[in-house]
Amino acid sequence: MARAAAPRTFRDAQATYRTNGELAWWVFMRVSGFLLVFLTFGHLWANNMAFNAGQIDFDYVASRLAQPSVKVYDSFLLLFALLHGVNGLRYSIEDYIQRPQRRVAAKVALFTVAGIVFVLGVMALWTFSFSEMGDAVRALNE
Amino acid sequence: MYRGREGQWAFVLHRMSGVALALFLLLHVIDISLVMWGPDGPFNAFLAFYHQWPFRVGLVVVIAGVVYHALNGLRIIMMDFTTWGVKYQAPLWYGVLGLTTLIGIPVLWKIVPEILGIA
Ligand code: HEM
Ligand code: HEM
Secondary structure, eight states: OOOOOOSSSHHHHHHOSSHHHHHHHHHHHHHHHHHHHHHHHHHHIIIIIIOOOOOOHHHHHHHHTSSSSHHHHHHHHHHHHHHHHHHHHHHHHHHHOSHHHHHHHHHHHHHHHHHHHHHHHHHHSSOOHHHHHHHHHHHOOO | TTTTHHHHHHHHHHHHHHHHHHHHHHHHHHHHHHGGTTTSSSSHHHHHHTTTHHHHHHHHHHHHHHHHHHHHHHHHHHHSSSSSTTTTTHHHHHHHHHHHHHHHHEEEHHHHHHHHHHO
C-alpha cells in the first residue's frame, strides 16, 4: 500500500490499517516522536551548545558516559530514535520499492543493520565502566 | 489541491529529513561505540577526521534537520489529534518554518565561529 497520503485521524488510521500491528506503529510514531522532541533537543544542547562539538574526543565522551544519568538518558534516546527511525525507513522502502523480492531484501538488510547498531550502542553504554577504564589505563601508563 | 501546495512540501521535507536523520543515527552510534576500544583505540583518530570543516557543516545540517522534523512532527500530531489541526495545516507549516529559522539563529551564532576557528 502506498503510504504517501498517511491517514489523518485516529479513526482514519483504524479504518486504513487492516492489522492492529500497523495501527500500533502509527500510534508509536506519534508517541515516540513527542518524546524524541525532548530527548534530541536535550542531547543537541549538551553536545553542541554547552560544548564545542569540534572538541569531542575520548576523554569528553568517557566523562559523559561515566555518569549514570547520561547512560540512562542515552539509552532512551537510542531505543526511541532507532525504533522510530527504522520504522520510518520501512515506510519509505514500502513506498519506493515495488518488486516483492527487492522489498524483502531491503527490509532484511535494514533490520540486520539496525540490530547490529542497537547491540553496539547498548554495549558502548553499559558494558564498560568509563571511570574505572580510565583509571586502569592510567595505571598501565604509570 | 495537494500537489505543489504547502502540504506536499511539508511532507517531502519531513520525509527527507527523517530518512537523513535515521541514516545519520546508524553511523553516529557506530562511531560513538568506538570508545569501547579505549583512549588508545581508533576513537580519537576518527573524531579528528570528523572535526574537518565539511563534517562540521554536516552536523549543522543535522541539527537543522532535527529541528524541522521535530516541529513538523508536532504539526502532524496536531493534525491527527485535534479537530482544528487540518484546517490550519498551512499556517502551522509557516509557523514550523519560522520557528526553525528562529532556533537556527543562536545555533549558527554559536557554531559558525567555531568552524571558522575564530571562537
Ligand atoms: C524530534 C522529534 C520527532 C518527532 C516529533 C517526529 C515525528 C514524526 C511523525 C509524526 C512522523 C509520521 C509518522 C507517520 O507517517 O505515521 C515521523 C516520521 C518519520 N520520522 Fe520522525 N519524529 C521525530 C524524530 C525523528 C528522528 C530522530 C528520526 C531519525 C532517527 C526520525 C525519522 C523519521 C522517519 C524516517 C520517518 C518516516 C518519514 C515518512 O514516512 O515520510 N524522526 N516522525
Ligand atoms: C549533530 C550533532 C550531534 C553531536 C555533536 C552528538 C554527539 C554525541 C556524543 C558526544 C555522544 C556520546 C555520549 C553523550 O555525550 O551523550 C553521543 C551519543 C549518542 N547520540 Fe549524539 N550527537 C549529535 C546528534 C545526535 C542525534 C540527532 C541523535 C538522534 C537521532 C543522536 C543520538 C545519539 C545516541 C542514541 C547516542 C548514544 C550512542 C550509544 O549508544 O553508544 N545524536 N552523541
